[in-house]
Amino acid sequence: MPDEPPIVIHDTASGELRELMAGDDGSVGIYACGPTVYNRIHIGNARPFVVFSWLKRFLDARGLTPTLVVNVTDVNDKIYAAAAQQGIPSTELAEAMTAHYIADTDALGLGRPDHEPLATETIDGIISLIAALIERGAAYAVDGDVYFRVRADDRYGSLSHRDVEQMSQGEDDDLVGTGRKDDPLDFALWKAQKDGEDTAWDAPWGRGRPGWHIECSAMAEELLGVGFQIHGGGSDLVFPHHENEAAQTRCARGAELAQIWMHNGMLEMRSAGGASEKMAKSVGNVTLLPDAIAEHGRDALLLFFATGHYRQPLVYARETVAAAAARLARIAELGRSLADGPSPEALRPHRDAFFAALASDFNTAQALEALAAWVREARALDGPGRDDLVAMLSIFGLENVLEAGAEPEAADLELLTAREAARAAKDWAEADRLRGALAERGWQVRDGADGAELVPLR
């Protein structure tokens, strides 16, 4: 397709829009941080999964060949703690929660990422990356632990725009006084096995397990190489997680891990007082993804995600998702009345605007505006082909809403026929009664110029 606008994405590191530079073969590597599997995921966790799955679909549609990697962190302090509380082995908990995560995200119907590496299956890569850091003097081992020397990286802080001089690393700060860490800023790459920890691997500096940040550097590099196009995740990961990832790879490989750092905004919950706050396990205001899907359906939930720009916070509330459902129902209604086939040139500008909006920092809200315009004008035409509509909805994984619903049964059609007879006889009371009977069976009657039809009640 000629004259396609360049794809630009907001880069957290530079704070600017940057053009996506695909490989010569059109390849685009995308790494998005996935869940730590210690309990089930909530809708907030689903946002990056959705956004980056959509981004992949969009790049596909643009003729590029994206590779999406979403990792699973399956060894971690939180997992140990949760497993201990339940009195089960940590591996058992991690495996169970990973299975839940797969099932819950499967229910979004967006397919799977190309790779979903487990931290525990990347131990070799993690160890060699740590070894490279030690070799270069950017890390040091102490009694079985290994720490990253933050001050070895003169660009540390450049991603999150923080001044090294006024940072504290938080994690393991209590170790500073013991002299284990050379500097309070240093963070763990490898943690020696402690009592009660039931998973550990042998490493040159002792038996233990990897720190959180190093896992991602290793998994990303292993599957996408260094210097891939997009590294993504929630904005709450910018510091310290992504800052540390960037520093590790920079110091070990002498190159940047990713070209563009792309962060989605938080999903917020409206509290009783009317204010909004981030949905987080630690805040205790979560709605689990499977519960949200059960309540609204995955179609409505997906369109809801598309109504806001990915970088902005989005307020999850019953009413706003319901509004998305109503919007989608009307798009679907029009779409179902159209047949497959090329869409007319007259509607082309709207389709182009849809894709142009996505090319411009993946602005799904603006894309929806173009989709709305397409639908509005399509209604005025005489049964235009719906290929464009399918192409647009496919980006969001919503082309399924165009499929015909369940067919009315014979009993339903009998009621409809009876109603038509009542109408012909001008027996309005009986006609209304029959319409009520059909409503109870899940059908809404629509009286059109070509006679009455049944559509599923929404």
Added chain:
RNA sequence: GGCGCCGUGGCGGAGUGGCUACGCAGCGGCCUGCAAAGCCGUCUACACCGGUUCGAUUCCGGUCGGCGCCUCCA
């Protein structure tokens, strides 16, 4: 306190130096036996105070308010 982001019509939520975003909801009308859907119209906003400008919701400065990160967190 530091860093980043944001304050848009009843609600959600884009965007722009001058031209109605869009959606949902409401209201009036057309259509309809009544509805539904659709169509037309309507309510038509950009926190506040300064500044730049012929002109600012859009740029700059300040005030107030909100959110995120700075501790595990998508």
